[in-house]
Amino acid sequence: MDQIIIQTLHGLVNGMVLAMVASGLTLIFGIMDVVNFAHGDQLMLGAFVGASVLGVTGNYWLALLVAAVVIAVLGVLLQVTTLRPLIGRDPLTTILATFGVSLVIQKYALWQWGPSVRRISEPVPGEFTLFHLQYPWYRVATAIMAGLIIGGLWLFLKYGKYGIWIRATTQDRVMAQAMGIPVPLVHTAVFAIGAAMAAASGVLFGPFAGVTQTMGFDFTLRAFIVVVVGGMGNLGGSILASIFVSLLEAYAAIVVSPAQAVIVSFVVLVLTMLFRPTGLFVPTPK
Amino acid sequence: MLVLENVDAHYGKSHVLHSVSIEVRASEVVGLLGRNGVGKTTTLKAIMGMVRRTGGRITFDGRDLGGVPPHGLAGLGIAWVPEERRIFRLLTVLENLRTGLDRPGVTPEDRERLLEKVYSYFPILRERRNQAGGTLSGGEQQMLAIARAMMLEPKIILLDEPTEGLMPRMVAQIQAIVHALHRDGVAILLVEQNVPLTLDAAGRVYIMEKGAVRHHASAAELRADQRVIHEYLGV
Amino acid sequence: MSPHSSQCSERPGVPGAFLDARARVSTLTASSPILTTEALTVRFGGLAALTNVSLRVPAGEIRGIIGPNGAGKSTFFNCLTGVLRPTSGRIVFNGEDIAGLPPYTISRKAIARSYQITNLLPGATALENVRIASQSRHHNWSMLRHHRAYRDVIDRARAVLADVGLAGKEDELAVNLSHGEQRNLEIGIALATEPKLVCLDEPTAGMSVAETHATVDLIRQIARDLTILIVEHDMEVVMGLAHTITVLNYGEVLAEGRPAEIQANPRVQEVYLKT
Numbered sequence: 001m002d003q004i005i006i007q008t009l010h011g012l013v014n015g016m017v018l019a020m021v022a023s024g025l026t027l028i029f030g031i032m033d034v035v036n037f038a039h040g041d042q043l044m045l046g047a048f049v050g051a052s053v054l055g056v057t058g059n060y061w062l063a064l065l066v067a068a069v070v071i072a073v074l075g076v077l078l079q080v081t082t083l084r085p086l087i088g089r090d091p092l093t094t095i096l097a098t099f100g101v102s103l104v105i106q107k108y109a110l111w112q113w114g115p116s117v118r119r120i121s122e123p124v125p126g127e128f129t130l131f132h133l134q135y136p137w138y139r140v141a142t143a144i145m146a147g148l149i150i151g152g153l154w155l156f157l158k159y160g161k162y163g164i165w166i167r168a169t170t171q172d173r174v175m176a177q178a179m180g181i182p183v184p185l186v187h188t189a190v191f192a193i194g195a196a197m198a199a200a201s202g203v204l205f206g207p208f209a210g211v212t213q214t215m216g217f218d219f220t221l222r223a224f225i226v227v228v229v230g231g232m233g234n235l236g237g238s239i240l241a242s243i244f245v246s247l248l249e250a251y252a253a254i255v256v257s258p259a260q261a262v263i264v265s266f267v268v269l270v271l272t273m274l275f276r277p278t279g280l281f282v283p284t285p286k
Numbered sequence: 287m288l289v290l291e292n293v294d295a296h297y298g299k300s301h302v303l304h305s306v307s308i309e310v311r312a313s314e315v316v317g318l319l320g321r322n323g324v325g326k327t328t329t330l331k332a333i334m335g336m337v338r339r340t341g342g343r344i345t346f347d348g349r350d351l352g353g354v355p356p357h358g359l360a361g362l363g364i365a366w367v368p369e370e371r372r373i374f375r376l377l378t379v380l381e382n383l384r385t386g387l388d389r390p391g392v393t394p395e396d397r398e399r400l401l402e403k404v405y406s407y408f409p410i411l412r413e414r415r416n417q418a419g420g421t422l423s424g425g426e427q428q429m430l431a432i433a434r435a436m437m438l439e440p441k442i443i444l445l446d447e448p449t450e451g452l453m454p455r456m457v458a459q460i461q462a463i464v465h466a467l468h469r470d471g472v473a474i475l476l477v478e479q480n481v482p483l484t485l486d487a488a489g490r491v492y493i494m495e496k497g498a499v500r501h502h503a504s505a506a507e508l509r510a511d512q513r514v515i516h517e518y519l520g521v
Numbered sequence: 522m523s524p525h526s527s528q529c530s531e532r533p534g535v536p537g538a539f540l541d542a543r544a545r546v547s548t549l550t551a552s553s554p555i556l557t558t559e560a561l562t563v564r565f566g567g568l569a570a571l572t573n574v575s576l577r578v579p580a581g582e583i584r585g586i587i588g589p590n591g592a593g594k595s596t597f598f599n600c601l602t603g604v605l606r607p608t609s610g611r612i613v614f615n616g617e618d619i620a621g622l623p624p625y626t627i628s629r630k631a632i633a634r635s636y637q638i639t640n641l642l643p644g645a646t647a648l649e650n651v652r653i654a655s656q657s658r659h660h661n662w663s664m665l666r667h668h669r670a671y672r673d674v675i676d677r678a679r680a681v682l683a684d685v686g687l688a689g690k691e692d693e694l695a696v697n698l699s700h701g702e703q704r705n706l707e708i709g710i711a712l713a714t715e716p717k718l719v720c721l722d723e724p725t726a727g728m729s730v731a732e733t734h735a736t737v738d739l740i741r742q743i744a745r746d747l748t749i750l751i752v753e754h755d756m757e758v759v760m761g762l763a764h765t766i767t768v769l770n771y772g773e774v775l776a777e778g779r780p781a782e783i784q785a786n787p788r789v790q791e792v793y794l795k796t
Contacts, residue, residue, distance in 0.1 A: 480795070
């Protein structure tokens with residue numbers, strides 16, 4: 001029973017972090033049909049930058065902010081130099097491009113920070129007591145932060161002036177251009193937002209398991225699964241799917257080892273593709 | 287103001303516009319008539335830069351549109367109301383309007399004024415302003431598409447078959463809107479298959495067939511002698 | 522456009538073709554219909570795309586189907602070729618009820634269709650495009666006879682290419698042909714399935730005047746051994762080619778008759794000029 005409570009908490013917390021990662025990915029796909037294989041690596045870079053800033057300043061929140069901004073700028077450079085010229089071409093070319101970028105980022109991180117694991121210390125110390133169990137505060141803080149950030153994104157999209165631009169461009173790029181919306185700029189901005197969210201996720205997740213060059217891969221994989229299960233381009237769906245899949249994995253980890261628990265995600269993916277390919281949390285298309 | 291000179295266009299290999307020359311002066315209503323598939327919509331798409339122009343020039347207020355990016359046309363004063371309306375289905379009516387309203391140089395007073403104007407032309411839009419665009423009926427979507435274009439305070443509106451698929455009562459409403467826009471001094475390039483509406487609203491009319499302009503006359507001339515209309519639009 | 526027949530017989534390159542056709546029409550009415558639809562109705566939820574459409578097309582006729590936008594012309598073709606299942610009504614082709622059958626079955630029953638948007642295999646040559654269509658007709662599981670059957674298919678494909686005026690372009694990639702040649706290739710692909718009924722969906726769409734005339738001549742030639750249904754917006758093409766014309770409006774049959782009758786019908790003019 002204790003296990004179940006702990007795993008539920010794990011599932012929820014991991015789900016929130018995954019939701020942050022997946023939101024950026026699904027937003028990017030929804031607006032410009034780009035499958036960003038480098039997304040997880042942006043997360044990893046963000047974690048490293050965060051760890052470095054933390055090492056220099058000792059301030060977790062500053063590290064979070066700087067990481068997000070730096071990776072956002074990198075995202076802009078990436079999009080403008082690598083992806084914008086590929087607009088209109090076969091989608092396979094953007095997949096290959098982002099895959100290539102992913103490899104470059106991983107090796108760069110190895111060169112810059114070396115092969116040892118970095119530590120990001122917990123921003124909020126101590127544990128709280130639930131019934132008779134101990135659970136670290138910082139993990140709760142992480143889930144709350146992720147929730148706030150995703151909530152902020154949702155509010156921005158719904159009510160902000162530029163949120164309307166982004167939503168209009170996602171629905172009908174050509175008509176958006178005809179209304180004077182600078183679509184290439186919107187694409188770049190969305191990519192930057194996605195990158196910033198990935199970086200922030202990296203810093204948030206840092207204390208959980210340490211910062212390594214390959215930490216991005218697990219996230220990319222899970223994020224893609226979640227984006228498909230939640231419905232591509234569907235923000236709400238990917239958030240629900242993140243929590244759903246993370247909870248399932250957490251419960252599976254009771255029975256099998258955590259490394260094997262990831263199989264659960266794949267099973268969910270396959271079932272979704274078989275029975276509800278547009279997404280589990282998407283209303284059936286008419 | 288808007289001048290197409292000997293414009294040629296291709297869809298891939300298909301040569302869809304042949305040396306099309308059309309002119310719309312400031313505050314004019316110009317009709318573009320022709321059967322299905324003759325190239326009327328393609329002409330509008332050529333102006334909007336959506337179709338590959340392989341010959342000729344398109345200028346607006348003297349400026350060559352060839353170098354203007356697709357999102358720059360609205361800023362020059364060109365608004366487009368496409369045949370399929372293309373409402374942003376998941377945005378509310380008000381958000382649809384805001385895609386045209388949220389541009390630089392619009393003061394809060396301007397916003398109020400423009401919204402009030404559009405709501406007075408189309409009261410149903412005020413009523414449905416917080417409803418998603420996709421829930422509106424066909425006629426209401428057409429009105430929203432026109433209202434959205436008006437938000438740009440354009441010098442010219444490219445109106446593509448606004449009455450297609452609408453009930454006769456709505457057709458009359460569209461006719462009234464066209465007149466009102468004309469009175470406001472907005473130029474209109476009206477693409478239509480509805481002959482009486484076009485002859486009533488427009489001063490001059492071009493008739494197209496097989497991708498080329500075949501006839502050009504004043505609406506009055508065409509009203510007086512129906513044979514030309516019969517030849518190009520009849521059976 | 523004047524409804525007088527003299528105008529039609531002045532069409533360049535085909536003197537007397539119209540007179541030919543008129544003579545054929547009188548024999549056609551005597552033959553049994555190859556295609557009949559009875560009270561064909563298609564409803565999408567509350568929207569009626571076709572209502573009670575009843576047609577009888579004699580074998581060997583060229584039947585034009587016209588009507589304003591949204592009249593139901595494409596829906597009609599979709600029912601005939603099995604893409605759409607009618608809500609009610611019958612479609613009888615060659616004595617067989619075909620309503621609701623899937624497209625590949627209908628293709629085997631000898632109905633072919635060309636589409637508005639060019640539908641070729643761009644990376645294959647003209648010959649390959651036609652050969653693939655022809656193979657569908659002469660499917661043979663026998664391993665022993667495989668090689669000889671293969672050559673027959675190629676010969677047939679070559680003959681079809683010649684029929685559509687592409688004899689010299691067999692090894693040209695479809696994507697490299699001109700627009701008019703591509704559209705003719707499409708007609709060739711339809712012919713390669715050895716149909717008895719060919720449905721042409723706006724065959725002259727996007728064509729120049731010259732290309733249109735060439736396609737009209739081609740259609741007239743292939744019509745000798747076939748029944749053809751043609752949907753078109755180009756009135757000159759339809760009035761010049763068709764023996765009989767059916768006018769659809771809002772999913773219903775508004776009028777039917779010879780081209781001259783249709784042109785003189787005030788209700789039809791009204792529908793086109795006041796739409």
